[in-house]
Amino acid sequence: MIPNFSEHAANERTFLAWFRTVLATVGFGLALSRIGGGVAPVWSEFALLSMGAIVIALCFVRLRLLRKGIDAPTGEAGDGSMADGLLVAILLGFLALIALFVLHVA
Secondary structure (H helix, E strand, C coil): CCCCHHHHHHHHHHHHHHHHHHHHHHHHHHHHHHHCCCCCCHHHHHHHHHHHHHHHHHHHHHHHHHHHHHHCCCCCCCCCHHHHHHHHHHHHHHHHHHHHHHHHHC
16 A cells, blocks of 8 residues: 555646646637637747646646655645645736737637
């Protein structure tokens, strides 16, 4: 049996939830750029893909840090509120980019 299995499983589920959110957001943004009819600026697609890569990298770093915290002798994963806040801010940036694109195309 893996020690602290439920905590590790919750950590993995959280990582996968962030990953799915990024994929959905980037996919939605790219789909909007293709459906819009006009030629999408290259910077908007690059910005969406870059921000997606940054969020996935941050999520992976968060996963690894929490995994070390779970395996620590004290068994406390620590406070991830700073990383969570940064991820939420970047996701809001995603949504702002999509909104700007929609306003630009419409």
